[in-house]
Amino acid sequence: MTTSMIPSPARWDTFVRAHPDGHLLQLSTWGQHKRAFGWTDALVGVANASGDLTGGALLLFRPLPLRLGTMAYLPMGPLLTDSAAEPALWDAIHVEARRHGAAFLKWEPGILDKPPPFASLGFRASAQTIQPPRTMLLDLVGDEEAILARMNQGTRRKIRQSLKGDVIYSEDQRADVARFNAIMQATGTRNAFGVHAPEYYALAYDLFIPQDGALILAEHESDILAGIMVFAVGKSAWYLYGASSDVKRNLMASYGVQWKAIQWARARGCKRYDMWGIPDAEPEELETEFERRSDGLWGVYGFKRGWGGEVLRSLGAWDRVYNPLVYRAYETAVKLRERRNHAD
Known part of the structure; x- marks a missing residue:
């Protein structure tokens, strides 16, 4: 019964x-x-x-x-x-x-x-x-070299570049949400897409971190260069919110925080990493259009496509x-x- x-x-x-x-x-x-x-x-x-x-x-x-x-x-x-x-x-x-x-x-x-x-x-x-119906899903099975091998050469190079020098990557505290919000607003303005109010991300931190998520920031000489909020349940992880500043972009910190988030997900036992949201177009159109379009989710597809994920539609x-x-x-x-x- x-x-x-x-x-x-x-x-x-x-x-x-x-x-x-x-x-x-x-x-x-x-x-x-x-x-x-x-x-x-x-x-x-x-x-x-x-x-x-x-x-x-x-x-x-x-x-x-x-x-x-x-x-x-x-x-x-x-x-x-x-x-x-x-x-x-x-x-x-x-x-x-x-x-x-x-x-x-x-x-x-x-x-x-x-x-x-x-x-x-x-x-x-x-x-x-x-929710965005189409996404990029990364396979986290295997060691780090196997995961890197599935990425394109440019992304691998930028990850390695991001880990050199004096960029500091850290899982940050509640007080750092304000710094994440600052670069989130800059990202929305630069890429011409809407972002949530600062209170939205602050509450997400309070409700999900540390049990179900992490805030990872990249810092160089007191400048916050990039940040990500990553979440995990069971064997799956999701990259929902990410941002990067307009300064020192040559340090590739947005690649560094993404890699640190992938490492965080693997350490929790996750087997899948969902990059959450790409344009709702077939793979052939995605590849032919991404270099000339920047509207909507097209602006982030160029970044996400290099991580070796599989394009899937819900x-x-x-x-x-x-x-x-x-x-x-x-x-x-x-x-x-x-x-x-x-x-x-």
Whole structure:
């Protein structure tokens, strides 16, 4: 017998960290982080007759305009250890979504070996994704020389250059988040992409570091040259936030902090390193376009492509509609916004 329940954050996070598909975006602390920036979060779980947690999900909710309810969002889940519990888990997810006034549930299951039966579960494909659908995934199996050998020659050379001289790399403390924020703002301005408010990164540090992440900075003669926030759950690590300053770029510190983050992930036993977000284009287009484009994620693709990763696309976004009328209004609003953005 399977019953629905609400796991405590600590119990759920233990389950996520032990699950082979456990993901950062399923930790309760991710919900706590998003809660500070306009979202609502909820945990849903199912247990067997012995009371053992056999599955669950972190759900997020964001208000729709004009008080039309909410959008429910399920990122990189749900997680199950007993496939027989799946129907009960989906029932619990839909009950919780409706309880929060959701007009629809947006599901981004991520990268899976076997796609779920979306249609039989009542989901339809959606072009509106929340997370970048395409990424670069590095294989961390083998020693450091094997990992370096998978990179292109230019990246290997820049890594070695970054480790020479007087650049100091360190896992830094809470007081150093302000210095990371400073170069993050400079990076956003230089590369013409949006960055979060300083409070966003400060809270990420408070919630995830040191248990699930690290802040690594590169410093030279009191100048902060580059920084990275890297996260890990189970055998996977994610490079979510990175920045570099406008000074002493010849020291290649952005390559040094990335390499130090990879070493950090390997020391934790990670086998995969997700560089999190490249343009949503096929590999052939990525290679022919990256040198001439700098808009959006194209500006960082030139850096990420040299690390020897595999270009992978997630399963994208899928929507389960609860209120067809509101959902049609949502789709119309999204299309109008995309047309305005394209016109600009």
